[in-house]
Amino acid sequence: MSKVMMYSRQVCPYCDRAEALLRSRGVDQIEKIMVDTNTQGRDEMMSRTGRRTVPQIYIGDTHVGGFDDLAALDRAGGLRTLLNGIS
Template sequence: MPEIEIYTQPGCPYCVRAVRLLQSKGVPFEEITALHGTQARKTAVERSGGHTTMPQVFVDGKFIGGCDDIMALDRAGKLDLLLGAG
């Protein structure tokens, strides 16, 4: 089972949508709150290669994108394989 991490910001509708998608897949994941100005936010930006928007999703340490990206992977039928779901 891959390690899945998602950096989120409270009140962010895209974060809520991405978390719900991951929950619907039934895979374990770690949600990390990354408020502006926190170390978690700085870590997320650094790990993603400079992306500053939330959410940010990582699978086994690899940045796979944000909400739109994982939704597109799901529509293409590629997300389950990536997450080890299904």
């Protein structure tokens, strides 16, 4: 399974929903970078993604985007493929 990394905050309903969706698809490890307590992580997120909102999710080297993007990818059937490293 592909590595999952998520820029997040301690209090973030969309981050919680993204994590729940990923776990429901079999992801057991999510590397989290907490941008509310890690200014370097926040700067890195904004530089890598061009976005200021969380969550920002990477699966492998692919920037999925936020929760809405993740949910849309799942509905389209692409999330399992991406998680399994098949592109």
